[in-house]
Amino acid sequence: MLDTSLESEEGGDLVFTQDDLTAQALVVVDVQKAFITGADAVPDHRQLQGAVEILLENARAADVPVIFLQNDGVPGAVDEPNSDGWQLFFPPGVHEAVVRKSEDNGFDGTGLEDMLRRHGVRSMAICGMLSEMCLAATARAALEKGFTVILSHDGHATYDVPAGPGNSQAVPARMAARAAEWSLGDEIILLAAAGDVRFEAVRRA
Template sequence: MQAIPETDVDEAPTAQALIVVDVQSAFVSGTDAVPGHKRLLSAVATLLENARASGVAVIFIQNDGPAGAVDEPHTPGWQLHFTPRPGEHVVRKELDDAFDGTSLNDLLSVSGIETIAFCGMLSEMCLAATARTAMALGYGVILPHDGHATYDVPPGPGGSEGVPAHLAARAAEWSLGDEVTIVASAGDVKFARHQAG
């Protein structure tokens, strides 16, 4: 596999939907916040502002963690950081892949969505799993480099070194393969309503 280049802004496709994955209070505030959470929140805010201004579909994914987890349903950490507006959807999930056992694909297909911008966390887990399924289902996927985050990877077996969060996030981009469109920043993502034809 070749390196995934950053796509030039003028060449990037246009997104007809924004999916915000697991941007929940526990992961962006307090002691459990991901490294670089302020940068992530700024990028997600930009994406939300631009998506809403364009009138495209906005879908929030909300993880239901197990009992005792920081994202256990109906606990403070489980709450979405950004408040959905009327007409925006919240899809709750229990697995990494937000398409698995949910209404997400139905929400997208009924609106004729073809290309989706993704943001959120964790880069190598829920975000990557959901983006990978989206591509397998035939959707185009746009991922801004500053629009996702994860935690530091601790040292592993055999004396392997830990991996800083920003490098783990970059590796997650790489893992999505050649079909994903990666742009440098949230402000580079273009949005436009799907035109039925």
């Protein structure tokens, strides 16, 4: 097996095997109508729609597990359960799972880990939103549980961050998304585009 060297955020080289660079599952985080359509959509919603569509197409072609996380917002929120905004933007396939959650971390209080372990998954691609919240929390938890996590730069999005206390400046959504990538550290595998993510089903003995 050949090793592939990637440049880390600190400028050094990280070494990953080809298996590390191949996703055995796709986890789609909170791609719900409230966040990706209409006036309240994230600024880069069209780019995100295209990237997630590519990931779904390639994951399905490789016959790997596809798992949708669906956030249950509090009463009155745009993603309140059973509201229009709560609905998933991309319809799951017949054999694809939907995991409902109420916390940022998609593993917290859900069956996500058991589902991945049951399929023998060791590496997963992740996409969705919001970059610095549910996506980052779920990716970080996956790393802590020993999964290899692959993220494409175009496969996640968030909102502009408004100006804050102490004369802090507003942060454009793309910069906030990039900062979220950075916060995940060197363990995550970051690729440029959704089309760069390779999928391969787990081979069972």
